[in-house]
Amino acid sequence: MSVLTNITLKVWRQDGPDGQGRFESHQVPEISEEASLLEMLDIVNERLVEEGREAIVFDHDCREGICGTCSLMIDGQAHGPTKGAATCQVHMRVFSSGDEIVLEPWRADGFPLVKDLMVDRSAFDRIVEAGGFITSPTGGAPDANLIPIPKPVSDASMDAAACIGCGACVAACPNGAASLFTSAKLAHLNLLPQGQSEREKRTEAMVEMMDDHFGSCTNHGECESACPKEISIDNIALMNSDYLTSKFKNRKKLAR
């Protein structure tokens, strides 16, 4: 088991949403390369508390890349250098002794800063509330095997549904756009037969809610590259065409 030495952490500290932030440096003399980046932060925090200083605030929970709670711009990349992984899955073995690691919160108007490295991502919930569901009140569902779904369709829906709602797409996007998140949610439901009745209404409502909080897509592709679930920007194209349809289609004739 090898050990990394002499790591310098440059961490963004900010007391609150309106405070003036600054980078603060912390030395990590030794850390096992088996440790994750967040475990290193735990160790730094424990030391800070023992020294009587305030611990660094950062969001995290499941630490296995599925809950989407962790965030962090690590050396200028959302979720850091490990591809297809969330911040909690970044292990120290991707760094080298003597490295300086820069940690910054995600910056977007839709994600106001709470404190230090923590931001508020409630805007994503608003987008889902606008239409990211299939209306099916409890108890009224038909048998699950009533509608067969071709495997490729089900798989494509699942590919999009894998989104963990972490917000890396917004953080990585030079425009602070949430197109990848919104389109993934849309593709998940719009591709399924169960989602067809509300397809147009859903697309319209979610796209318009997204617009209230985030920037626009200019097709850089940074979101796809930062996405811990490697969700494809093909979903954005689908969202765009569904949005146009939602504006033109005569919904009384949806079945056509």
Next chain:
Amino acid sequence: MSTNAPITLDSKIPEGPLADKWQNFIANEKLVNPANKRKFKVIIVGTGLAGASAAATLGELGYQVEAFTFHDSPRRAHSIAAQGGINAAKNYQGDGDSIHRLFYDTIKGGDFRSREANVHRLAEVSVDIIDQMVAQGVPFAREYGGLLDNRSFGGAQVSRTFYARGQTGQQLLLGAYQQMARQIGLGNVKLWNRMEMVDVVNIDGRCAGIVCRDLMTGEFSSHAAHAVVLATGGYGNAFFLSTNAMACNVTAAWRAHRRGAAFANPCYTQIHPTCIPQADDFQSKLTLMSESLRNDGRIWVPTNPDESRSAADIPDDDRDYYLERIYPSFGNLAPRDVSSRAAKRMVDNGQGVGPLKNGVYLDFADAIDRLGEQTIRERYGNLFDMYERITGENPYNEPMRIYPASHYTMGGIWVDYELMTTVPGLYAAGEANFSDHGANRLGASALMQGLSDGYFVLPYTISNYLAQWLNKPIPDETHDEFLKIESENRDRFKQYMSIGGTRGPDYFHRELGRIIWDYCGMDRNEAGLDKALSEIPALHAEFKKDLKVTGGDTSINQTLEKAGRVDDFFELGLLMCKDALVREESCGGHFRSEHQTDDGEALRNDDDFAHVTAWEWSGDAEAPIEHREPLNYEEVEFQTRSYK
């Protein structure tokens, strides 16, 4: 001393034959008419599978629902991390499954320590859950013909597990979350995020509401309601290292316990057999690899404890496929508790593998030969990737290393058939209650129980209680009791801030976890438990003297949050050990080494321990009051649980 009302355990199991009980309940319960539902306010704490599905359904029905989560978004709840699947007695594979078989498997899996009526109801509604989730757009895995696929899972001889890649929990939680989001959007559910429930308020012998701490501002507030549902998950993090998310805690359940809710079977904790072994001392949590891996992986250790060759170089003759050897009919699919203890025995025997010799191999070489790497990649690709990311080893080329870790807690708040705790108006759902899994939970049954409670049980049972309070005013947040409890909690958190010791809460949590894991983990005995019962109070006293919390209490302070949670884990840890000590038998996840067969299997004692132990808070954490709910089996007969 506790000022709570005395406890009586009335399980309120409906009349009639087992298979008719739930329908009988529905036929006879009191209802609230649709126009009156909006006169009732229901608080739901926690937004995982149970909480979100309950909030969505109660909101749809017309109740005023307020949902509380301490996360930034309801979708972060730890239900999301369940990988393997969800059981349902659909018999889509035509392999002989039925509601009765799922019921029986669950009872047997729970080592005959669960309540028959609850388990049967769970098996009945499992069928509706799948219908419901598919209608909501959960992209379950499908066959090429477009129909739903199933896989088999530990403890069952049929394929009844529905799954969505290795992310079933995520997809189900998103389904429930989306239904709740719809109700939030429509204005039927009010969502409070980053709010932690810190206490329950009872007035006139029934639950009147909760007190919360706003994590963003540190402010305390009271919330009154006709009924409160705790869907706050399990307490596996008592072990410090577990597969639970970092924030999982027992606070809501424990605070309810202190206000009069009995806590049942706290010693029933599940140790999951397939987790990635600990790599170093600073590890913050363990990662679970789905149990579904055991469908195709073979578990083995080298026969020779001094083996130094790499896995691939060890010939079959020098390998011990111990699960296949000891349990030929279930083999690698033996239930979780059985597999876990077997792994522990191998490692204790010195046959462990890996740099710290703290794991066993889970080998896919045969499956890759048989099915091809592509098929294995399709089935488990994301799990393999996850493993490689954590360990830096490629499981396509060398076997995975796994070891058991704390994963789920079958024990929890005692509830009756209607999911009501011993406090009228206070309910517990999902992992937070104790109801369905007995002494051991089968794989893919946690998701089933959470959704069953939230979608199909609570919405029915809650009206049975609410109906009597129609048009009767409830105490509001200005009631003296609310103010009193609010101020008690304000003082409690001020106290954490002002101790001014030398160590942060993580230190104490780690030390506490070590005690509980060592003495109340996979293998328990009287001497160890006695030791734990003396060490925990000592450490708790040190905590109260030497805790250090930095930062302020008017903005987010994760150290302070943690301090509150660790404080409650101390008292819970005591109760776990106490419960483990009085249950002088081995059953399911509770293994007392004094009670084992000659070949090391669990030895149950049905004559003396076929009961639920429900603990009442006495005001002194070291002297809880024991109550027993006898378990009467009408349908099944006690059997020695054998998977050989």
Next chain:
Amino acid sequence: MAQTLSRGPVSGTAVKSSAKKKSFLLDLYGTAVGKKYVMAITGLIGIGFVLTHMIGNLKLYIGVVNEGGELIYDADYYGEWLRDLLVPFFPRTVFLWLLRSVLIVALIGHLHAAYTLSVLNRRARPVKYQSARDYQVANFASRSMRWTGIVVLLFLLWHLADFTWGWVNPDFVRGAVQRNVVASLDRIPVAALYIVANIALGIHLFHGTWSLFQSMGWNNPRFNRWRRGLATGVATLIVVGNVSFPAAVLVGVIEFDPDAVTCCLEGHSE
């Protein structure tokens, strides 16, 4: 748009205010996705224009041709043909003006959408990252659209002033395409300006061509892998074609000799 941290329960977020909805087209244009459609459609018109413009300009290489007994530069003849399009259905130059108005409307649409989207995007990240970003796939083309766009716009104005209005042309004669081109591009700084501007145009088109497939929702695994290739092809074609003109003038491949023609040298009116 601005988000502030507010505490308290969230509810009723999807209940629409009763404000009257605008016409669906304005409604569509009101969102970023709608604006991107405008960007894509107007961009597509622009690509069509620069491609045909470039192909038309290739006539500069043909030099003098004999048209009905008159010797005339082929480029000048092509100019005449454009003005004569769809005559006699339309009077002379009317159809050309229709085409031009489509281009003008497209240009205005493209500019307006680009401007409003830029404003939206700036507001979407009011506080910039304080440490250096490490972009993974965003390339120079995609990140410099705004700047290459401005360069192309300024160039367009110069280009009109040079060859349409003749304000900056040293020897401008209306309608004498070959003469005007050679007169202007014979100056090294001007030729360099054309070359730089066309490279900017190429970079703009490289991202624009690929991007419009996404914005228009044209996405199909069967042709997705050709999209980058097509974008590279379109951009290269246009840059090579357009850059060749000033280069050819400078090295004398394209030249103008007033004595070589017998027709239509001067004072041609529309």
